[in-house]
Amino acid sequence: MQNIFLETMQSIAVRIQDAIDVKDMGYSQHENSSGDTQLQLDIQCDFIVEEELSKIPSIHTIASEEKEHAMLLNKDGKYFIAYDPLDGSSLVDVNLSVGSIFGIYEGGWGAQHMIASCYIIYGPRVEMIFAQNKVKLFLLQNNLFEFVKEIRLKEKGNINAPGGTQQNWLPYHKEMVDSFFAEGYRLRYSGGMVPDLHQILLKGGGLFSYPPTADRPEGKLRKLFEVYPFAFIFKVAGGEISDGTNKDMMNLPHDHIHGTSPCFFGSKYEMKRMKEIYKKNA
Ligand code: FBP
Numbered sequence: 001m002q003n004i005f006l007e008t009m010q011s012i013a014v015r016i017q018d019a020i021d022v023k024d025m026g027y028s029q030h031e032n033s034s035g036d037t038q039l040q041l042d043i044q045c046d047f048i049v050e051e052e053l054s055k056i057p058s059i060h061t062i063a064s065e066e067k068e069h070a071m072l073l074n075k076d077g078k079y080f081i082a083y084d085p086l087d088g089s090s091l092v093d094v095n096l097s098v099g100s101i102f103g104i105y106e107g108g109w110g111a112q113h114m115i116a117s118c119y120i121i122y123g124p125r126v127e128m129i130f131a132q133n134k135v136k137l138f139l140l141q142n143n144l145f146e147f148v149k150e151i152r153l154k155e156k157g158n159i160n161a162p163g164g165t166q167q168n169w170l171p172y173h174k175e176m177v178d179s180f181f182a183e184g185y186r187l188r189y190s191g192g193m194v195p196d197l198h199q200i201l202l203k204g205g206g207l208f209s210y211p212p213t214a215d216r217p218e219g220k221l222r223k224l225f226e227v228y229p230f231a232f233i234f235k236v237a238g239g240e241i242s243d244g245t246n247k248d249m250m251n252l253p254h255d256h257i258h259g260t261s262p263c264f265f266g267s268k269y270e271m272k273r274m275k276e277i278y279k280k281n282a
Contacts, residue, residue, distance in 0.1 A: 002130055005104070005118065006145060008052050009128055013120045014143050015048045016085070016100060020092055020122055032066045041092060042066055045085035049100065053081055063109070063257050065225040070109075070257060080105040080113065082224035082257075088192030097123035099194025103229040110224075110254025117229035121194050129201065131233040137202070153239040156269035157205020160185040161196045164220070168213035172281040176274055180207060193221065197230055197265060201237060205267030207274065212244055212262040219243075219262035224254075227263045240271035244278050 019041060030038045046066040053062050053073070060077030063070035065084040082103040091098055099121045105113040116132040126140035129151065138145035162177045169177075181187070185206070188199055193208075200206040210221050221227050231241040231249050242264040243249045249261075264274050 002116070002132060002136075004056060004058060005102075005116075005130075008056060009102075009118060009120060009130075010140070010143065010145050012049055012052050012100060013122075013126050013128065013140055013145070015052070016045050016120070017122055017126055017140075019044050019048065020086075020098070038066060039089050039092075042086055042089050045089075045100070049083055049085045053083075063224065065222055065258075068258075078106055080107070080109055082109070082229075084222070084225040087194050087226065088190075091190065091192050096190050096192055097121055097195035097198075098192055099198075101194065101226055101229050103224055103232075105224075108254070109257065111228045111231070111250045111252050112254075114228055114232050114250065117232040119194055119198075119229065119233075121198050123195060127198075129198070129233060131236045133236070135201070135233055135237040151201050151237050152204075153201070153234070153237045153267045154204040155267060157200060157203060157207070157267050158185050159188045159200050159203055159206030161189045161200065161206065161208040162187075163189065163191075163193075163196075163208070163210035164213045165215065168215045169211060170213070170281070172277055173209070173211045176277045177209065179273065180270065193226055193230070197234075200266065201233070205239075205270070207264070207266035207270035209264045209274070210262060211264075216260075219260045221260060221263055223252075223259045223261045224257060227261050230265055231263070234265040239265060239267050240275075241265050242271065242275055242278070245282070246275070246279060 063082045084101040088098040102118045104116040106115045118130045128138040135151040137148045160180045244262040
């Protein structure tokens with residue numbers, strides 16, 4: 001299945017890298033389904049991904065974070081692809097790394113249907129992580145993704161990436177985040193989900209958190225486009241995941257295409273403490 005998507009991901013990576021490399025970062029007149037004003041770049045990247053995925057006959061339906069509704073491509077297809085064409089796009093004009101995220105589902109939407117996931121990161125280099133039975137790192141060289149190595153998380157890391165508006169954090173969440181800094185963890189948070197999680201994966205461990213907050217009890221990050229793809233990657237890499245409850249995140253029923261969820265991803269040591277503190281305060 002990886003081979004079906006590899007060529008397409010290569011074309012998407014090359015075309016989006018070109019699209020990013022422009023002067024004008026202007027905003028469009030349009031808003032996406034989450035009420036964010038879309039950059040011209042968001043619309044352009046969305047068009048690039050849609051055009052490239054439309055070439056794969058085994059894809060049944062696609063859904064973009066930038067569009068209200070899903071789109072049927074091939075009624076005989078079996079894959080459902082949810083994608084965020086350029087996550088963290090607001091960071092491009094300050095020249096920070098951003099990424100494209102893909103959730104690959106079979107036979108329908110929802111964590112239970114997820115069979116693979118992938119993201120491309122546009123930073124000093126262009127890299128891709130593709131996860132199915134293993135988590136594999138690729139580097140874009142001469143417009144081709146070359147396999148570099150398999151990624152496995154260690155038991156414990158030293159990176160802490162706490163998202164969300166701190167003034168709206170719940171007291172026990174602040175207690176949890178501070179407990180790692182008190183242990184010497186390094187703050188590594190750019191505000192871009194792809195580079196922040198890529199760093200934890202490649203450094204072998206740590207904790208990323210985007211909690212339920214007073215202003216956003218349902219979290220900010222979108223389940224199909226952002227949360228489930230990274231949950232799948234962290235599980236396959238030997239890490240742990242949570243939505244802040246004791247439910248199995250990868251077994252949650254599907255609700256709304258643009259549904260959001262709190263999310264926590266990390267290596268086992270950090271996630272054990274996160275789950276203990278959240279269970280104690282549930
Ligand atoms: P977009 O999909 O609108 O870019 O938002 C997602 C995101 O930028 C993530 O990449 C990042 O983890 C999060 O929002 C940052 O949110 P905050 O600025 O509230 O910490």
